[in-house]
Amino acid sequence: MKQHVFEARYGAEWDAFEAWLARRESGTKEGPPPIPDVEIPQRYRRLCHQLAIARDRRYATDIVDRLHDIAIEVHQVLYGGRTRHDHAWLGYILGGFARCVRSQRRLALAAILLFFVPFALMVALAQVYPDAVYYVMPGHNLAEFEQMYGPGASRLGRRGAESDFYMFGYYIFNNVSIAFQTFAGGLVFALGTVVVLVINGVMIGAVAGHVTAIGYGPAFWSFVAGHSAFELGGIVLSGAAGLRLGSALVSPGQLTRKEALAVAGRDAAGIMYGVAGMIVAAAFIEAFWSANTDIAHAIKYGVGIALVAITIGYFISAGRARAA
Amino acid sequence: MAPALDTVRSITTPEGIELELKLAGPVPRACAWAIDLAVRAGILIAISVVLGQLGKLGMGLMLICIFLVEWLYPAVCELKFDGATPGKKLMRLRVVNDDGTPVTLAAAVVRNLLRTVDFLPFMYGVGLASMLINREFRRLGDLVAQTVVVYRQEPRHAAAIPDAPPLAPPRPLTVEEAHAIVEFAERSRELTPERAAELASIVRNLTGASGPAARERLLRMANHLVGRSP
Numbered sequence: 001m002k003q004h005v006f007e008a009r010y011g012a013e014w015d016a017f018e019a020w021l022a023r024r025e026s027g028t029k030e031g032p033p034p035i036p037d038v039e040i041p042q043r044y045r046r047l048c049h050q051l052a053i054a055r056d057r058r059y060a061t062d063i064v065d066r067l068h069d070i071a072i073e074v075h076q077v078l079y080g081g082r083t084r085h086d087h088a089w090l091g092y093i094l095g096g097f098a099r100c101v102r103s104q105r106r107l108a109l110a111a112i113l114l115f116f117v118p119f120a121l122m123v124a125l126a127q128v129y130p131d132a133v134y135y136v137m138p139g140h141n142l143a144e145f146e147q148m149y150g151p152g153a154s155r156l157g158r159r160g161a162e163s164d165f166y167m168f169g170y171y172i173f174n175n176v177s178i179a180f181q182t183f184a185g186g187l188v189f190a191l192g193t194v195v196v197l198v199i200n201g202v203m204i205g206a207v208a209g210h211v212t213a214i215g216y217g218p219a220f221w222s223f224v225a226g227h228s229a230f231e232l233g234g235i236v237l238s239g240a241a242g243l244r245l246g247s248a249l250v251s252p253g254q255l256t257r258k259e260a261l262a263v264a265g266r267d268a269a270g271i272m273y274g275v276a277g278m279i280v281a282a283a284f285i286e287a288f289w290s291a292n293t294d295i296a297h298a299i300k301y302g303v304g305i306a307l308v309a310i311t312i313g314y315f316i317s318a319g320r321a322r323a324a
Numbered sequence: 325m326a327p328a329l330d331t332v333r334s335i336t337t338p339e340g341i342e343l344e345l346k347l348a349g350p351v352p353r354a355c356a357w358a359i360d361l362a363v364r365a366g367i368l369i370a371i372s373v374v375l376g377q378l379g380k381l382g383m384g385l386m387l388i389c390i391f392l393v394e395w396l397y398p399a400v401c402e403l404k405f406d407g408a409t410p411g412k413k414l415m416r417l418r419v420v421n422d423d424g425t426p427v428t429l430a431a432a433v434v435r436n437l438l439r440t441v442d443f444l445p446f447m448y449g450v451g452l453a454s455m456l457i458n459r460e461f462r463r464l465g466d467l468v469a470q471t472v473v474v475y476r477q478e479p480r481h482a483a484a485i486p487d488a489p490p491l492a493p494p495r496p497l498t499v500e501e502a503h504a505i506v507e508f509a510e511r512s513r514e515l516t517p518e519r520a521a522e523l524a525s526i527v528r529n530l531t532g533a534s535g536p537a538a539r540e541r542l543l544r545m546a547n548h549l550v551g552r553s554p
Contacts (some may be wrong), residue, residue: 165380169391180395180437185439192441265431
């Protein structure tokens, strides 16, 4: 078949496809569609066949390109969106997140140790040797923290008289950025993640140890009790996701590093959605609950312990039945 | 099918055809990024004008907006608008999975979170190095998310071959020769008549003529080759 005949015979089908794609892109629902949706797969296969023929017979580039352009667009429509389900996010919250974390439990444990060991060492060190904190943090910063948790503070954990809502925004912006950077640092052979986790552990440990040593402990610990489960949990889990990326580079196993990275990316994404949620929740608690000085310390400790228990319980047991 | 040196990624589909994704290099992507930067700055300035009236509450909202625009804008745009942020749309680029399907949620999130690393040490230094090393211009975020940035097709008007009375070639042509003549005829409208005549003169042994007459003969042969009746 000559090219001219080929065009004359099938040109109308190509016009219809182009009209169908244009209509889809513009998003209008008016008028009848150029092609009924049910016929698309069948017609697409015909188009692919025509493209193969046009290429094989060395028809003019314009025809081949036109068919190829249509094929690329319809390929996107037909093979895209395979993974979208309604209410997938609900299943994720109810158990998917916990499963993603459990599948990386060794890295999660490593991240926990990388953060909490320096933290605990720093707190302990500050009790027996108070001057130690000045090695890791300048004195004027420590003075600010003393003021934030001191007896005169009407709102805990704040430098001045910032409103609750301002601090909510500040915590979201600041903490989510830290978490995402902890994650991304994993791509530097996990070193970025390790450094961020350890430094945060040391710094937070220094502050906690220092304010405890000078007697502001009750104010400080009651402040952090409420949000620490979600905030530190979020940072540590973003560390686990970062270590997952790093582990793909350091020990890719049977895969090439490139393939290992792609697998790690999917594992890490499953953790990072939840991390973002945890950090936002933590920011909300931190701004509107933790800073409040009218609530008795005992209640704050109670709520804090309960949230820690719920968080740990969630990651250990949620989503088990369906995972089996 | 794609020559090894071309910036094209070939994928074979279940229908048994090869689709060619035309990969975008660092320069158009940098332009798209710059446009997006301007868009984001514009959004944030517009929001700050409104929220500036609200005092501390406005400041808090502002920080939340900065967070949303900084971290979610690219991922949400890529998911919702066919893989293109406004900057990519203007540069006629889009992000797709490396099998040619629309970018998935996990891929959009991962590739945009990893901008942090690609941005190091400043202005996407790592990302640029990665794109230059990689055959498919992928920055680290693309490598992990298994995505590529490709050109969207320009809507094209097929250039019809100029009408001329068909003329059979004096001898049978190989497929490649026939293809070359048809391609010449398609392009002839874009060429100056002088240049077209000059090109046509190269195949004097086929046309038996040179100059404008050779061009005319080639166009007539092209009409014959695509099968137009006299």
